[in-house]
Amino acid sequence: MAEFVVIRLGRTSADAVEWIAVDDNGTRRGAPGMGTLEQAAAEIRGRAVIVLVPAIETITTTVNIPIRGGARLRAALPFALEESLAEDIENLHFASGLRRANGELPVAVVSIAKMDEWMSALGDAGIEALRMVPENYGLARIPGTLSLLVDRDCIFFNDGGDTEFAMQGARPSDALVATGALAERSGDEEDDDQEADGKGHLLAYCEAEDEARFSHDWIALRHELDSVDINLLADGVLPRLAVTVASGNGVNLLQGAYGAKTDYRSQLRPWRGAAVLLLGLMVVGLVGKAVDYNRLVQEEAALKARFTEEYRQIRPGDTREVMDPVNAVRSIKQGLGASTGPQVFLPSLRQLGDAMAQNTSARIENISYRAGVIDVRITSPDVATLDNIQKSVSASGRFRASIQSTDQVADEISSRLQIRETGS
The missing domain is CATH 3.30.420.380 (Nucleotidyltransferase; domain 5)
Structure with a gap:
């Protein structure tokens, strides 16, 4: 009151x-x-x-x-x-x-x-x-x-x-x-x-x-x-x-x-201590960030120098500056014949085998593999069976199957199914 x-x-x-x-x-x-x-x-x-x-x-x-x-x-x-x-x-x-x-x-x-x-x-x-x-x-x-x-x-x-x-x-x-x-x-x-x-x-x-x-x-x-x-x-x-x-x-x-x-000075006076403390915390935080940034820059420079040194030993004739180490490693693997094929080919065959086991009326005529893509020639009694095989392969989420072509041969359907990793 x-x-x-x-x-x-x-x-x-x-x-x-x-x-x-x-x-x-x-x-x-x-x-x-x-x-x-x-x-x-x-x-x-x-x-x-x-x-x-x-x-x-x-x-x-x-x-x-x-x-x-x-x-x-x-x-x-x-x-x-x-x-x-x-x-x-x-x-x-x-x-x-x-x-x-x-x-x-x-x-x-x-x-x-x-x-x-x-x-x-x-x-x-x-x-x-x-x-x-x-x-x-x-x-x-x-x-x-x-x-x-x-x-x-x-x-x-x-x-x-x-x-x-x-x-x-x-x-x-x-x-x-x-x-x-x-x-x-x-x-x-x-x-x-x-x-x-x-x-x-x-x-x-x-x-x-x-x-x-x-x-x-x-x-x-x-x-x-x-x-x-x-x-x-x-x-x-x-x-x-x-x-x-x-x-x-x-x-x-x-x-x-x-x-x-309005007397802003008198209003702010009780908060002066808190403001100084807050300012001090901000300064300490900024100094800490600056120290961390400088350390990370030095570590990055050291890693880059070490990578460049080892890269020169593998490819002594390449004197260009290495801008993208990931692409450089991929290039070395390809040059050495390394391939990611087995990691894609075998699991995809396993997924295809499961799909064929669920649709026994269809049969595989031919399989080819190139650059991470599997082409399969399948003969099935009807289009519905082919569609079931496509959905079964894609159901895992890792692989994506797509029907490339279909032909009527006598009473059967001859089609080409392409399988590749999702996102590739």
């Missing part, structure tokens, strides 16, 4: 900041505090920091563009929102959150000057933020429910879907009218619609004084909506906002130029 210190910046640099410790399960881990940024920094105590920035300084919206993320998305956001922004996009910083199920991408926009001001103030206090989130994202989105939070002269609102914003100097009903959740109607229209269905459920958060201040608004809203549930914030607004953003809600403004820089 991760713990965070959530720091809420004031609307101006002169305003006090608020802080509270929470965990990612939405549980408060301490009482709220108020003071300077330096005092807030003293309460961090090694925990990650989430900074809430004033909602009135940011624009929160959604956009649907078919770019997954990264630098390309950050480059496309300004142009996708340019027409809906009053300020030049060159002066604005854009950040996006996780794409929602309907394909919409939550986006937060803030001036670069404000971002620089906030980052400078945090840096001066020695605070390094993990996330920086517009504070109105602290109002949780509940599908099918209108949610509203009163913070002094500001109203935070979301419709449970893709509409999220903050209004300054407005009443709760103004926020609902702005989104179309509550229509402004004349008296006649109200009479006509008295029996109409309700228009939704409102979940509101405010302090006790705000409940009293907007009492007439709450009464009017209860007439217009199915239900209005008001939750009083005994410890102020911050605890409600903090537990929501600590669970991962909201768009992190620390992206692009303000994103965290």
Whole structure:
């Protein structure tokens, strides 16, 4: 379970900041505090920091563009929102959150000057933020429910879907009218619609004084909506906002130029010893390979010199360099009359004899042998018998028999069968 210190910046640099410790399960881990940024920094105590920035300084919206993320998305956001922004996009910083199920991408926009001001103030206090989130994202989105939070002269609102914003100097009903959740109607229209269905459920958060201040608004809203549930914030607004953003809600403004820089040196430092050991093993392995290769080269040269010396003794008149010792030995054997015939001829005769024993109606007329190939003249009563002999000879796998020719002689078949070693 991760713990965070959530720091809420004031609307101006002169305003006090608020802080509270929470965990990612939405549980408060301490009482709220108020003071300077330096005092807030003293309460961090090694925990990650989430900074809430004033909602009135940011624009929160959604956009649907078919770019997954990264630098390309950050480059496309300004142009996708340019027409809906009053300020030049060159002066604005854009950040996006996780794409929602309907394909919409939550986006937060803030001036670069404000971002620089906030980052400078945090840096001066020695605070390094993990996330920086517009504070109105602290109002949780509940599908099918209108949610509203009163913070002094500001109203935070979301419709449970893709509409999220903050209004300054407005009443709760103004926020609902702005989104179309509550229509402004004349008296006649109200009479006509008295029996109409309700228009939704409102979940509101405010302090006790705000409940009293907007009492007439709450009464009017209860007439217009199915239900209005008001939750009083005994410890102020911050605890409600903090537990929501600590669970991962909201768009992190620390992206692009303000994103965290990866410190590769510190990440690799724990692996330095292992890397040195691995490098040493690689060097030892390469040295061993080089020694083995050099030894094999020397052995090859010695064997080649010895073979050449003995070859010259057998063939003193051949002064050519011996490139292929195997062919040289074969040539010597052929010159000395050595033959591989017996190793082929006798086993092939044995295989042929077995085949003839299985087909006694056939007889051998003639056998000849030349260069590892046996030609057999066979007389058989029919072609089927000849085919059986061919298959029987080939069945061993060592020899391959093929029918070269067949002739009809009286009532018999005279054929020539050729037998050779498989692969020759």
